[in-house]
Amino acid sequence: MENKHKSLIDYLLILGDNSLILGHRLSELCGHGPSLETDIALTNISLDLFGQVRSYFQYAAELTGGEATEDTIAMKRVDREYRHTWLVEQSNKDFAYVIGRQFLFDAFHLPLLEQLVNSKDEMIAAIAAKSIKESRYHLRFSSSWMERLGDGTQESHQRMQNAVNDLYPFTYEFFEETATEKMMLEAGIGADLKSIETIYRQTIKDVFAKANLEIPDTPARKTDGKKGIHSEQLGFILAELQYMQRAYPNMSW
């Protein structure tokens, strides 16, 4: 049976999955941060993102009906059903990668939420309003680390430049509008990715300049994460994320 909310649910997954997968990547650092301070800061960000995911998925579960819950949506999908972009599934290669990935996401996430607070869907508007302060802090945190590493020692500069060289080509995917995103924009529910991209490229320009980093001129990676096509990284992520539910189906605390 076709759910009449199919497109809206799909949109909620596109919004929520970026935060779910990035939140998971950050959670891998819990207890491993380069210092106590950054360890706890990154874990805080992870928890903020998971909190946002819960809101999106509780809403999606309500629209899906039946047996669906926030947990089944988070834990029981197969890889092709996840709708996040490739950037957020990239691994924690070193601290510069963690910061680069975070910054390149935050610079997109904040203007996205700034638009979604005006969504005609009241629930999405409310989730965005709650998330926006968190995201504003995330961007402040990640851009100040971009500056410190980029404009720090020779080694930190080189590592930060290497990280953004590898990660930057994934940023174009945020702005490749899927059919669902187009439909949601036209319905007054979704965000306008074109106007976000203008803000995004300006933020990148400003922060890279302060951080003494060069914006890579490498071409866009052709990726289709929002359509469910992912890199091999996702298999490893899901193996860990879904372990409990796969090993002990329907387990509860």
Next chain:
Amino acid sequence: MKGNPIWEVFIRSKNGLEHRHVGSLHAEDAKMAMENARDVYTRRQEGVSIWVVESKNITASNPSENGEMFDPAKDKAYRHPTFYDLPDELEHI
């Protein structure tokens, strides 16, 4: 990078109360110290205002001088306001 010095963190738990020392942390500069303090010491709504000060800027008393610094106050109990009889009508004391 300047060697990641130690900073002392002071939090005001709510408006009207004083800032209190809550602990210390490492940070490269004041801005990072502020962000680290926010992340480490206010994640459970502990505060509404933060001060950070680099530890080297604090002049501390020397434990080896505790004798002359603090012992003379020991036998001067009359400095405590405990010997006054207060009238019952007096409130908020």
